[in-house]
Amino acid sequence: MNVDKKLARRYDLIVWDWDGTIMDSTPTIVQCIQQACRDLGFKEPDDSLASSVIGLGIHDSLRRAVPWIEPAHFSKLTERFRYHYLAKDHELHLFKGVRDLLEKLRADGYLLGVATGKSRVGLDRSLQHHQLEHLFHETRTADESFSKPHPGMLLELSDALQVPMRRMLMIGDTTHDLDMAVNAGVDAVAVTYGAHPPDTLKESTSLAHVDDVPQLAQWLDTNLVI
Ligand SMILES: O=C(O)COP(=O)(O)O
Structure with a gap:
């Protein structure tokens, strides 16, 4: 890998919300x-x-x-x-393009995490069903950690993966995700294709709002490096 490119990265860890961001649920x-x-x-x-x-x-x-x-x-x-x-x-599906995006980020060497309001049992069942377990380095669920918007899940991910807050990026579809990121001092991107309406999300603090997975991929492509 090109050392300059590694040094020019803005983030090391990308934390995903689950429902409404990865899963069309x-x-x-x-x-x-x-x-x-x-x-x-x-x-x-x-x-x-x-x-x-x-x-x-x-x-x-x-x-x-x-x-x-x-x-x-x-x-x-x-x-x-x-x-x-x-x-x-078992009938739920991933948003189109999310699997490819996760695989690309992982192949590019980014650490990937999940912070979800789901239960541990529910998240693990979904990860297994969609064969996504191998893509994530660490996951946190509200029932084992803290409920959003408490910053606890992001603090735990930071600790577990030894990544400082300023090197983490949160991606989520609700104000609860964005508020959790603010409370943790973590940058966030809002996706507007999930549970919360775009207008509500636009009132919250985030670096950007993207309307679909291709736009998210494009934003990441441009903004993950400095
Ligand atoms: O409340 C839920 O089950 C969904 O949780 P999530 O959007 O944080 O993944």
Whole structure:
């Protein structure tokens, strides 16, 4: 490898959000939240409210999506959500072009990580199903670490891979991802093809907003090096 090129890199570690950034899962998560409410006879959140909570981890997500129900009902609601999500999990697909992009970044020598609101079991199942495990150096899930927007997952990735915050880049589709990056002092790029509407993302701090995977690849190609 060309030493000059290595020295000119702006980032060493690229941390990815999972749902809505790598995995095209927003509509499914929204439907499962709504179906879980219907199962139990609760008023369901509309699409916008249900989408807004994606990424916060299952417990915080449901509490924010369905604030009108008694706390005692949340464990049952969580169980119904999991039931519906598990039935659909294997039908979900990656956003077109993401696999190639991850493979290229890995081949170019970047460290790759995941910071997700998913559970460890859910992330590992998805990594395995899509045969992506070999691409990521470290992953963090909200149930084993900290929920977004707490910076804990990024701090742990920094520690585990020995990469300072200023050498990390976060890629995510929600304000929760971008706020986590701000709280950790990490640069971020927003993708607008996931759970949160572009207008909401544009109010958050990030280096750029990209509308699809080819645009993301183009942005990375130009901006990963100085
Ligand atoms: O809340 C979820 O399950 C999705 O989590 P993520 O968007 O942080 O990957």
